Amino acid sequence: MAHELEVFWFSEQPYGHVTEDDLAPYESGRMHFPNTYFDPEKAHVLYSNYHDQYELADQVGFDGIMSNEHHSSYWCMKPSVNVDAAVITQRTKNAKIAMLGNVIAVNDPVKMAEEIAMLDCISGGRIISGFVRGTAVETLHAGYPPTENRPRFEEAHDLIVKCWTEPGPFRWEGEYWPHRMVNPWVVPIQKPHPPVWFPGTGSPESVIWAAKHRYPYMNLGSLLDLTKQLKGIYHETAAEEGYEAGPEHFGYLIRCLVADTDERAQEIGRTFLWTENHRNRGPMEFNDPPGYQSREALRIKMSRPLIGTGTMGRRMTYEDLQAAYNIIVGSPETVTEKLRHIRQDLEPGYILIYGNEGHMPHEDVMRSVELLGTRVIPALKEG
């Protein structure tokens, strides 16, 4: 049976009160920008709004809600995707809950396996468990050497899957998390375990890893040409592994806002550029410290020259980004038409809607969720 398109709602849960002027004196927007700019009272209001958006997305017909985590970042107030997923289980009834995901390289994998299993039980099997390496800052913030990210990720992945699939107690003689007794009481409701997703932006190594494990690969908003090439690598790897990849193996994250008119949407959507100037500012070594990319990743990169670099390092205007289908804003009709173009071009099984940013007014985002759910998604699914 052909895989039917699924559409997910996603919000970074930004701390939208930060301005360009606040950021200007600091070398980078992440490690250097001090948390004295964080006001917990304001955060309380924002969290509440973001949770209302989740509830509405579930009610109006999104297939799922995607969440994530970041650390030391003003543009994402979620240091724990599992905590956010716990909220989603209680604010929604039907939506799948895609965690994209746990930064398993820098967390205790047995506890991760337990928490995700617990969420799967609480939600009645709605969990999709993404595993991520995180940006380099996640590893730096956790205090781990960047060279250990990849091997820790691999070991944590293997141990979590074993916790879910092999009866305990068992022994785990790992390099990073040696255990003589592993026996988590709580195991997932989905068998053999919740679906696993793996995200990426521009690294072919990530695509190959996902394809080898037959995990759906979620591209996080790279430009279409680059994304198609990465998808091609997935298909090649799948063929080498002896299976045929389809839409169910591939998802795409897109910044998208709908309003009643194109004019209004254009106005609100401009806030998608909120972090463009400073999100990745700072020495390159923050985003790519020595060892975060393995020698193998470098070798693959050199052996597979790709066109384009994603959006990082490129100065693209609001208009450029819209022309490149990297940001989609407009009336329900306009947005439906543009999402159809992406659907035809990339054939994704999953479209992840990055639906708000910065200080976008809550009411406008709620209206966007409503229009997406009642107008755009049904039209898109019709073909």
Add this chain to the structure above:
Amino acid sequence: MTTVQNGSRTTVNVNGTAVEMYSGGNGPPLVFFHGAGGSNGWQSWHEDLAAEYTVFVPSQPGFNGTEAPAWVKTISDVAHFNHMFIEALGLQDIVLMGSSMGGWVSAEMAAMDDHNVDALILVDAAGIKPREGEIAEIFMVSSETRLKQRFHDPSQVENYENYTRELTPEEQLVVHSNAIMASQLCWKPYLHNPSLPHTLSRVDTPTLIVWGNEDAIIPVECGHLFQQAIRGSQLRIIDNCGHSPAVEKRGEFVEAVTSFLDSPQISVF
């Protein structure tokens, strides 16, 4: 003894690992271990020392032309490996010298076993955590910042343009690869081993500690801490000098080393 051209490149087989090495000169053996940036090959100050010593400049595992065996993951592993390297060369009664991370490795080697070491020379060495200051961040900074940290006064550096010129893709790969190994070895604990001040108490080899007074990476305070940790060691501080005295104050550095090695304290020579 055969005569070779100074600075010639060879490889040495150390239990199956081909170690890239530059060597030259005549006289007692002096082995130099490079810092976290990797080997710069045969340099003019090696040539100066080669007048009186046979100087060996290996690339340590994971740096430049030497692959790291899978088991080499820590500074302690590198120290063990370097002992094997010296054994593979069959060297006896050596001068053991290291700079920065290589100084740390050399100190670890001496703490493990110094019976074959006639003199130890540590240059702006990593390995001991300062009590007052901090060891500067070298990984999460740009290459421009790193270069500024390294030299106190670039006008004192011969061929400084070599440090600022655009690298070829092959050179970039070596630099990146070196940084990965350095990051693996030095990230945590950051550029030090809390046990080292204690294990160094076993060292009874005559030791010279050389430090650039304006070292912006490893503060001169660490030179004093090494002196306290190693019985009878001498500390020579070079003024108006950053993290790499052999490069920035070549004459003064070579003089400090040779006068120490010529002193009656070093009985064998």
